[in-house]
Amino acid sequence: MAYDSLHKLSGNDIMPDLYRFMELILSPACLVCGASAQRGADLCLECGDLLTLNWPACPRCALPVEHGFQGLCGHCIRKPPAYDASLSFWRYRAPLDGLLMGLKYHRQLPVARLLGRLMTEHLSDTSIVIPQALVPVPLHVSRLRQRGFNQSIELFLPVARAMGIPLLREVVIRQCATSSQVGLSRSQRRRNLRGAFLVRGTLPRHVAIVDDVVTTGATVNELARVLRRAGVECIDVWSVARADEPHSTR
Numbered sequence: 001m002a003y004d005s006l007h008k009l010s011g012n013d014i015m016p017d018l019y020r021f022m023e024l025i026l027s028p029a030c031l032v033c034g035a036s037a038q039r040g041a042d043l044c045l046e047c048g049d050l051l052t053l054n055w056p057a058c059p060r061c062a063l064p065v066e067h068g069f070q071g072l073c074g075h076c077i078r079k080p081p082a083y084d085a086s087l088s089f090w091r092y093r094a095p096l097d098g099l100l101m102g103l104k105y106h107r108q109l110p111v112a113r114l115l116g117r118l119m120t121e122h123l124s125d126t127s128i129v130i131p132q133a134l135v136p137v138p139l140h141v142s143r144l145r146q147r148g149f150n151q152s153i154e155l156f157l158p159v160a161r162a163m164g165i166p167l168l169r170e171v172v173i174r175q176c177a178t179s180s181q182v183g184l185s186r187s188q189r190r191r192n193l194r195g196a197f198l199v200r201g202t203l204p205r206h207v208a209i210v211d212d213v214v215t216t217g218a219t220v221n222e223l224a225r226v227l228r229r230a231g232v233e234c235i236d237v238w239s240v241a242r243a244d245e246p247h248s249t250r
């Protein structure tokens with residue numbers, strides 16, 4: 001370092017320079033693009049702006065609806081789902097799809113911390129009735145061993161903690177390993193899921209099922225049916241993302 005530079009770092013100037021340097025090396029990289037992230041956010045401003053809020057949406061199933069449309073979507077009018085209301089925070093598109101895949105398939109656990117914090121912020125801005133507990137969609141034990149964690153638990157644990165409500169991680173288990181739902185017809189999906197969930201504990205009157213992505217709603221619908229049979233009166237579904245697949249297969 002040149003003498004002049006050293007000289008400039010001396011005396012009163014050195015602390016601000018040191019702070020700036022420490023901030024630079026300690027500031028986290030954006031989980032999407034790698035640029036310098038906002039303090040404590042793991043996301044840069046540009047990538048944060050690319051997250052698309054799932055709004056407007058049907059209040060029952062969270063499927064996107066046209067601007068200005070009010071009330072339930074056609075699917076919910078024709079065949080109401082087993083749950084009462086849905087809240088999906090964002091649409092399932094870039095860069096959120098990549099973030100969630102990074103979490104699920106590449107163990108990028110900071111993604112759960114980031115999205116958990118953003119969801120908590122959104123919830124604190126709403127007048128939503130807070131459930132008495134969160135129920136994560138359980139993974140079968142073989143899938144859990146393979147992945148090492150349940151992404152729904154990781155994503156919603158920060159939310160549960162911030163709201164001061166329990167996240168019931170073992171009250172419902174997945175007792176058979178269901179094959180992938182992709183490419184199955186509506187009735188095949190239902191058959192594939194039949195008997196998948198077992199309640200083995202007590203549940204409060206009002207819960208929210210929590211999941212990473214809701215696509216057709218078949219999985220959360222089956223879980224809601226099982227919770228209803230176990231005596232739960234009010235069932236919400238909260239998901240990080242809603243895939244705006246046009247044909248629900250409930």
Ligand SMILES: [Zn+2]
Nearest residue numbers: 030033044047
């Ligand atoms: Zn970025």
Ligand SMILES: [Zn+2]
Nearest residue numbers: 058061073076
């Ligand atoms: Zn709907």
